[in-house]
Amino acid sequence: MRSPTGIRATAAIGALTVVVGLVMAPHALADPEGSVDSPSDPPPAEVVDPSGTSAPLEQTAGAVDETPSGTAPFSLASVNPSNGSTVGVAKPIVITFTAPITDRPVAEDAIHISSDPPVAGKFYWMNDSQVRWRPFAFWPEHTTVNIDAAGATSSFTTGDALVATADNNTHQMTITRNGNVEQTFPMSMGKPGHDTPDGTYYVQDKFSDVVMDSETYGVSNDSPEGYRLHVKLAVQIDNSGNFVHSAPWSVADQGNRNVSHGCINISPADAQWFYDNFGIGDPIVVTNSVGSYTQNDGGQDWQID
The missing domain is CATH 2.60.40.3710 (Immunoglobulin-like)
Incomplete structure (x- = not known):
């Protein structure tokens, strides 16, 4: 994304x-x-x-x-x-x-x-x-x-140790609170060519409603990969544009395959829970994906050895 x-x-x-x-x-x-x-x-x-x-x-x-x-x-x-x-x-x-x-x-x-x-x-x-x-x-x-x-x-x-682990092998996000599993959400991450890299992310900000527009990074809205639409319940997890957010258009894919441009898609109901519970500094750990989160974007703290 x-x-x-x-x-x-x-x-x-x-x-x-x-x-x-x-x-x-x-x-x-x-x-x-x-x-x-x-x-x-x-x-x-x-x-x-x-x-x-x-x-x-x-x-x-x-x-x-x-x-x-x-x-x-x-x-x-x-x-x-x-x-x-x-x-x-x-x-x-x-x-x-x-x-x-x-x-x-x-x-x-x-x-x-x-x-x-x-x-x-x-x-x-x-x-x-x-x-x-x-x-x-x-x-x-x-x-x-x-x-x-x-x-x-x-x-x-x-606060509580609230940790989300997004496993690309299972297409499931498992959320623990103080070491105990609290939620498991089916998800869809970045499709081939837009893979969501492995690494430890943490919440930077969140938006109840945000406009996402491909033209802000040079892709015309009219192109096959273009879009301009409102996204609900968007929780920002890095400074390179990745979010955990509501994606009603990909519910059938969640838990089965990756179809996003890099964000973590979850259902509207699961996104509401995530938005309500996760705040600044809560970690999201992506595993078994392609590549590593090495982007020098100011949010890669946990990749610095």
């Missing part, structure tokens, strides 16, 4: 804006831490890279385990998740600076991530102005996470 018209979705979830003259503060030692007019399945949304760049990714492995010290080497533009928010267990921490960082290790030393229960994780850089941190495995459910970036603090929690 490619490109809903006029949609430039990010995973902002109300990011906390913090612009301060930072002063170093004491820190606790970090824990190791509408109606459908076409039978064609619409392609995905416009590529939006929250990092604002397609520069190569870099990372620093290891848990955040040092108490920040020295003079603050940066000022912050934003910290995401925002203070007081509740997010899914795949949500990374995104710290954006007001200016490029010239000494990344010094900046990392000024950031302290702690959690209850303790969770091990790592830093990785999307560009010179943005660093991220995520656990090596998903956050446990109901974890409290504290961020101290050179004295600017924020705290968030995770």
